[in-house]
Structures are given as C-alpha cells and as structure tokens.
Amino acid sequence: MYEIDFNVIADTLPTLIKGIEITLFISLISSLAAFLIGITVVFLRTMCTTPFRAAGTAYVEIIRNTPLLIQIYFVYKALPGLGAFLSPITCGIIALSIYTGAYISEVLRSGVNSVNIEQYEAAKGLGFNRLQSFILIIFPQAIRVVIPPLGSQFINLVKNSSLVSFISVSDLFYVIYKGAVDDFRFFEFFLVGVVLYMTLTGIIALASNLIEKYVEFHGKEVRT
Amino acid sequence: MIRLENVSKYYKSLCVLKDINTSMAKGSIVALIGPSGCGKSTLLKCINGLTPVTEGKIFVDNVEITSRKTDLNKIRTEVGIVFQQFNLFPHLTVRENINLAPLKVKKMNKNDVEIQTMYLLEKVGLLDKIDKYPDQLSGGQAQRVAIARSLAMQPKVMMFDEPTSALDPQMTQEVLDTIKSLSKEGMTMVVVTHEMGFAKEIADKIIFLSRGRIIEEGSPTRIFNTPGNEITEKFIKSILKSKNEILHTQNEVG
Ligand SMILES: Nc1ncnc2c1ncn2[C@@H]1O[C@H](COP(=O)(O)OP(=O)(O)O)[C@@H](O)[C@H]1O
Ligand SMILES: [Mg+2]
Numbered sequence: 001m002y003e004i005d006f007n008v009i010a011d012t013l014p015t016l017i018k019g020i021e022i023t024l025f026i027s028l029i030s031s032l033a034a035f036l037i038g039i040t041v042v043f044l045r046t047m048c049t050t051p052f053r054a055a056g057t058a059y060v061e062i063i064r065n066t067p068l069l070i071q072i073y074f075v076y077k078a079l080p081g082l083g084a085f086l087s088p089i090t091c092g093i094i095a096l097s098i099y100t101g102a103y104i105s106e107v108l109r110s111g112v113n114s115v116n117i118e119q120y121e122a123a124k125g126l127g128f129n130r131l132q133s134f135i136l137i138i139f140p141q142a143i144r145v146v147i148p149p150l151g152s153q154f155i156n157l158v159k160n161s162s163l164v165s166f167i168s169v170s171d172l173f174y175v176i177y178k179g180a181v182d183d184f185r186f187f188e189f190f191l192v193g194v195v196l197y198m199t200l201t202g203i204i205a206l207a208s209n210l211i212e213k214y215v216e217f218h219g220k221e222v223r224t
Numbered sequence: 225m226i227r228l229e230n231v232s233k234y235y236k237s238l239c240v241l242k243d244i245n246t247s248m249a250k251g252s253i254v255a256l257i258g259p260s261g262c263g264k265s266t267l268l269k270c271i272n273g274l275t276p277v278t279e280g281k282i283f284v285d286n287v288e289i290t291s292r293k294t295d296l297n298k299i300r301t302e303v304g305i306v307f308q309q310f311n312l313f314p315h316l317t318v319r320e321n322i323n324l325a326p327l328k329v330k331k332m333n334k335n336d337v338e339i340q341t342m343y344l345l346e347k348v349g350l351l352d353k354i355d356k357y358p359d360q361l362s363g364g365q366a367q368r369v370a371i372a373r374s375l376a377m378q379p380k381v382m383m384f385d386e387p388t389s390a391l392d393p394q395m396t397q398e399v400l401d402t403i404k405s406l407s408k409e410g411m412t413m414v415v416v417t418h419e420m421g422f423a424k425e426i427a428d429k430i431i432f433l434s435r436g437r438i439i440e441e442g443s444p445t446r447i448f449n450t451p452g453n454e455i456t457e458k459f460i461k462s463i464l465k466s467k468n469e470i471l472h473t474q475n476e477v478g
Contacts, residue, residue, distance in 0.1 A: 126301070128297075141313075
C-alpha cells in the first residue's frame, strides 16, 4: 500500500522555490511582452492601412493555428541555425509572448470593435492623429469591456509556461515532474503542483475581478 | 472664410453632394437646412476634412484643404465640429475631455489649458461639473461640454451638426442660448438645424440643401418670407407644422 509522505516535498523545497521563481519570472516578462504585442497588433489591424492590417491578420492566424510546442521548439532549435544563440529561458519567453500576444490582440480587437464609431470622428475632429486617437481615446474604452477575457489569457499564459520544461528550463513543472519521477512520489508532487499553479492563477483571477469592478463605473457612453 | 468650388461627394456610386458652390464670410453665421439624408452632415465633414471630397475644392481661410499637401489634422483644429450625439469621451471627466486636445494636439502649457478650461466651462455655465464624468450629465449639459471642448482648440470656425436634435425642448433652449452667445462674439459658424425660429434669428445666411444640391441660399427673411422654390416652401411649412402639432398635443395633455 502506497503511503503518503509529504516530507519528500520538504526535502526538495529549495529547488521547488527556484522553480516557482522561474515560472513567475517567465510569466511576468511574457505577460508584459504579450500585452505590448497585442496592443501593437490591434492598432495595426484596426487603425492602419491594408498592408498593415493584412500583416497583423497573418500573424494572428499563423500563431493561433499551430501548437505552442512547435513555436517553442522553433525558437529554441531554429533560431540558433540563423545565428541567434539565446538561453532556453529567453527562448521560452519569446515563444510564449508571441503566442499569447496573438490571443490578446484578438481579445483587444473585440473591445476596440465595441467602441462607437462616433468616438473616432470626435477624436479626429479635434485634430488627434491615429496613434493619439488610439492610445488616448479608443484603447482606454476598449480595454474596459474585455478585462475578464484578458485575465483568462494571462491565466493561460501561466499554465502554458509549463511547456518550457521541454527545452530544459527548470521551471515549476520541471521541478515537480523531476521530483515525482526520481522519488516515485507522484501523488505528493503533483498535488503540490496543482495547489501552486492554482495559487498563481488564482491571484490573476482575483486581480482581474478587482480591476473590472474598479473600471466599471465610468465606461459607459452617454446617450439621451 | 470658407469657400466651396464645385464640390461633389460620392460614396461609391451614391451621389451625396453635387456641384456645391458657396462661400461663408468671416464672422458670419450660416444655417444649413434641408430634409434628412440630403447631405448636411457630409458637407460639414468635408469642410473640416473628416471625409475627403470626390471632386472640387474647399478653402478655409484661403488654404485649400482639399489639396494633398494640406495637413488635415491642423485644419481640424481650426474648424471645430459639434455633433448631434455630443460624443464626449466617456472614460474621461469633463475637465479631461476639454483639456486633452489642447494639451496633446496643440501642446499648450498645462497651466494655460487649465485656466482656459475653467473659463470655457464658466462660459457655458457648467463650472460646477468640472470633475463629473459624462454619464453624470444631462443631454443639454453634455452638449454644452462638447461645445466647450471644441472651443478649447480656439477654432476659427465652429460647425454644429443638429446640436439639439437629441434633446428635449428645455435642454434645447440652454444649448441654443450657448450658441447664440458665441454668435455675439463674432465667431464664424455653420449650424445644421431644424429649429427654424433659431435659424431665422441668428443666421446671416441660410443655405437650403436638397438631395445633395444647394437649391436656395440667401438671407433668412427672404428664404422664409418669399421662398423662390417649391421644395423649400414645402419643407419649411412641414417643419413649422410638425412643431405646431407637438405644441398642440402638449397643450392638450397639459
Ligand atoms: N459613410 C457613408 N457611407 C455611405 N453612405 C453614406 C455615408 N455617410 C452618409 N451616407 C449617405 O449619404 C447621404 C447623406 O447623409 P448625411 O450627410 O448624413 O445627411 P443629413 O445629415 O442631411 O441627414 C445619405 O443618403 C446617407 O445614407
Ligand atoms: Mg445629419
């Protein structure tokens, strides 16, 4: 009979903490980069001329229709062939950012499409250029209506970050998996994994809820 | 101040404006009237470059805005436009709505902008609403803020596109009063309106548009008293009639 023994966890605590740190680091940097990519792409796709729109659409479709794992390996194995030698962590961050950026741009695009067309006219009528209109007027209204799906994208990112263990990054998943296999302690390690990942994603869900409440007051259009 | 030469505008094959030739003198007030869908809004949007013309030339203060070389963003700051639906920015306070364009487009000094904003709000009678959000204002108040927001760019011309059509009679009056007070300061204005009494009172010139063409223009007295055209006459009568009907039903209910 299998005896549950959580002492094994205590023994690997230092590596476990290191793993959490790496997962946090990758997730944070990738979140920021993915958000910036998403904003840029949605600007190209909604405010720019046809060639830029087409480029934005092509990017989103390519990324959404291929497995993340292939993208991670592509960055890890194919870029060095082109002369770019990057650490596994950097490769993981690049792949995750590009992947999540495509999804975030889609979420933001639905928000931008919900902004009334007359807001563009009002902005233009006051002399704002396209970039100013987007940053100062359209985007702040767009993001208000997409906070929950945006939160989901960041949660997905944290979960997807576990795939970087495939390219020998010692992230949280890698540490858990290794602990489980080395000691034959699957139950303990995977249970700890579930709890830790849920804690990280739970924080994002909570933040997303708070932000949604905070912005909900003054996002509405005035109509008579 | 504004001159239009053979201006035509098509949306694909739909002809919205046809051979418009007219001019608006500096400091004058022009009322643009005509049935719905005749191209009034389109004409205003052409004048400040919100939409390109298909043919013809438009001059604002002797600058040809229909020329490729013209910086349209600059023209738009010189010709302010106020819309029927106010189009305030809902995520910004009244203060921020008014401050934003002078700060970011004109790069004016922050102190000057603040002072100007307070001055303009005082002028439209809404200084106490400075830190409110648009959804905390009534329609009439929102429209007066929109007027202040446009004035903050210190335009040479102000255009109003049915500024009171979304408002009830009482709010209509407060907005009309605001526009009237501007007219006394010598601002060049183009007003699209269905308020015939108002047009007659403030306008120096009335342009009557029908199906994309100017079919009559002249002084208010002439247009209202001796319309030279059957369509104009019909239109004016129908508007006055529907107004009377509204008054009538209100009286009966009251
Ligand atoms: N962006 C557009 N695309 C196609 N047709 C338009 C567009 N804007 C206006 N129109 C058409 O142009 C005509 C004139 O519209 P508009 O200038 O808004 O009239 P008005 O302000 O006098 O009611 C209408 O038939 C309208 O359907
Ligand atoms: Mg109109």
